[in-house]
Amino acid sequence: MKKWLRFEVSVVLFALVISFLEGCKEKTSNEPQDLALNSEVASSSNESKTSAKKPLSEDFKNYWYAGDAEITSYKLEQARYGELREGEAVLIFVTEPFLPDVQVKADGSNSNNIPVLKLNATKKYLTGIYPYSIMSSTFYPVHNNQHAIKSSLSVQEWCGQVYMQLNNRDNFEIMSHSYFESEADQQLKLDKALLENEIWNKIRINPEGLPTGNIEIIPSLEYFRVQHKPVQAYAATAILSKNGAVTTYAIDYSGTDRKLTINFSADFPYQIESWEEEFKSGFGANAKTMVSKGKKMKTLKTPYWKQNSNKYIALRDSLGLKI
Numbered sequence: 001m002k003k004w005l006r007f008e009v010s011v012v013l014f015a016l017v018i019s020f021l022e023g024c025k026e027k028t029s030n031e032p033q034d035l036a037l038n039s040e041v042a043s044s045s046n047e048s049k050t051s052a053k054k055p056l057s058e059d060f061k062n063y064w065y066a067g068d069a070e071i072t073s074y075k076l077e078q079a080r081y082g083e084l085r086e087g088e089a090v091l092i093f094v095t096e097p098f099l100p101d102v103q104v105k106a107d108g109s110n111s112n113n114i115p116v117l118k119l120n121a122t123k124k125y126l127t128g129i130y131p132y133s134i135m136s137s138t139f140y141p142v143h144n145n146q147h148a149i150k151s152s153l154s155v156q157e158w159c160g161q162v163y164m165q166l167n168n169r170d171n172f173e174i175m176s177h178s179y180f181e182s183e184a185d186q187q188l189k190l191d192k193a194l195l196e197n198e199i200w201n202k203i204r205i206n207p208e209g210l211p212t213g214n215i216e217i218i219p220s221l222e223y224f225r226v227q228h229k230p231v232q233a234y235a236a237t238a239i240l241s242k243n244g245a246v247t248t249y250a251i252d253y254s255g256t257d258r259k260l261t262i263n264f265s266a267d268f269p270y271q272i273e274s275w276e277e278e279f280k281s282g283f284g285a286n287a288k289t290m291v292s293k294g295k296k297m298k299t300l301k302t303p304y305w306k307q308n309s310n311k312y313i314a315l316r317d318s319l320g321l322k323i
Contacts (some may be wrong), residue, residue, distance in 0.1 A: 053143035054206065059268050064117065064142070068301040069094035072272065073319040075297055078125045079290035080132065080226075082282030087125025087132075088323050089294045091272060092304070093204060094118055098139050103150045103167055114149065115142045117201050124323045130158035131323075136222060140201035144209060147172075148198040153221035164221045168192070172218070174231055183228065193233040196220040196251070196260065200272065203249065203264050210249055212238050217251065219258065227279070242266055246273060257289055271299065 069092055076087040097106040097113035106113045116139045123134040138151040152165040160179030167173045171189040178184060193216045202210060218233045235254040240247065247270075250261045259278040265271045277292040297320040307315060 051145045053145050054209075056142060057268075060142075060205070063269050064093075064095045066301075068303055069305075070269075070271075070299065070301050071304060071319060072299045073297045073321055074274075074294040076123060076125060077291075077293040078123060078132075079279070079281040079292045080125070080127050082286060082288060082290070084290065084292075085125040085127060085132075087123060088321055089124075090122045090319070090321070091200070092120040092122075093201075095142060098149060100149065103139075116140055116149065117142050117204060119201050121200070127157070132157045134222060134226075136197060136220070138195075138197045138201055140198050140205070142205060144202065144205050147192055148195055148201065151195060151197040151221060153225060155222070155225055162225050164225055166195070166197075166221065176225070176231075178225070180228070183225075188231060190218065190231065190233065193218050196223075199249065199251075199262070203262065203272065204270050207240070207247060207249070207264065207270055210238070210240055212240050215251075217253075219253070223258070223279070272296070 072091050074089040074091070076085075076089040078085045078087055095115060095117055097109070098104070098116040099106045099110070100112060100114050119136075119138045119140070121136045121138075123132070125132050133156045134153070136151065136153045138148050140148045147168050148166075149168050150166065153163070155162045162176070162178040162180075162183070164176040165174070172192055174186075174188050174190060176183065176186045194211060196217055196219050199210070215236050215238050216233050217236050217238075218231075219229075223229065224231050234256060237252045237254070239250045241250070242248075245266050246263050247266045248261060248263050250259070252259050257278070257280045259276075261276045263273045263275065265273060274293065274295045278289060279292075280287045281290045282288055298318060300315065300319055302315065304315075
C-alpha cells in the first residue's frame, strides 16, 4: 500500500514538474513576440513624430550612393574681432547609415538604421599670430521627413576649445562645454524649430522644400559659440529666388544684425556656390557690421576615408587647399 502511494505521489509530482516546465517553455517562446510587438509600437510612436518619407530620385541615388563623398573647397573671408581674415572652408557631403537612438554612425547594417546625408563643414583662418579651426557636423535624413537627427560643433584656437552638440529627441537636447567661466558646462532643451545647420543638407536634397516667408529658426551652433549668445530660436524672414543657373536662399533674422545668404546651382546636385553671412563683429561700441564670405574653388568626388596614405596629399592641391 505504501509503495502504491509513493508511486502515485511520484506520478503527480512528475506531472506537476512537466506542467511547470511546459509553462516556462511557452512563456519563453512568447517573449520574443511580445518584444517584437513592443518594438513595433515604439517604432510607430516614433514615426508619428515625422512626416512620410520623401521618395529618392534616381539622380539622387546615382550621385550620392556611388561610394564617394563630395568635397568642395571655398575661399573664405571671415569676420573676426572686427577684421576680415583670409582662410579656407571645406564642405564634405556623404551619405551614411545612422543609429536613431544613440545617434551615431552605424558600424553595420541594421533595419533600424536611418540613411542620412552628412555634412562636415570646416573653416580655417588666422587671427594674428594664432589660428582658428572650426568644424560642424550635421546628420540629416535623406528622406527629408524630419529635422536633423544630430548636429555638433567644435572650435579650437590658442585660448582654448569649445564643443557643442544638439540631439533631436522629444525636444532638441543641447549640451555645451567651453573654457569660458560664463559658458562652462551647460545643458538645456529647446522646442523644435528649423535649424540653420540643417538648411545646407536640405538644399542638397530638395531646395524646393525650403520654408519661406515668416519662419522660426535656430541659428548655427557656430554663431552661438563664436558670438557668445544664449541658445534660442529667432523669428526670421526667408526668401527663395532664382536667377538663371543660380538659386538663392536668404534669411533675415529679426531682432539681430544677422543675415545669411546661400547661393547654389539651380539644377541637381544643387552644389553650394557661395555664401554670405552678415553680423556685427568686434567688441562693445567698436563692433561693426561685417560680411563673411565663402566662394567655391574646386570640387572633388572621392572616397577620402581610403586615401590617408602620404601619396594622396597631392589631392589637396587639386582642391586648392594650403592650410
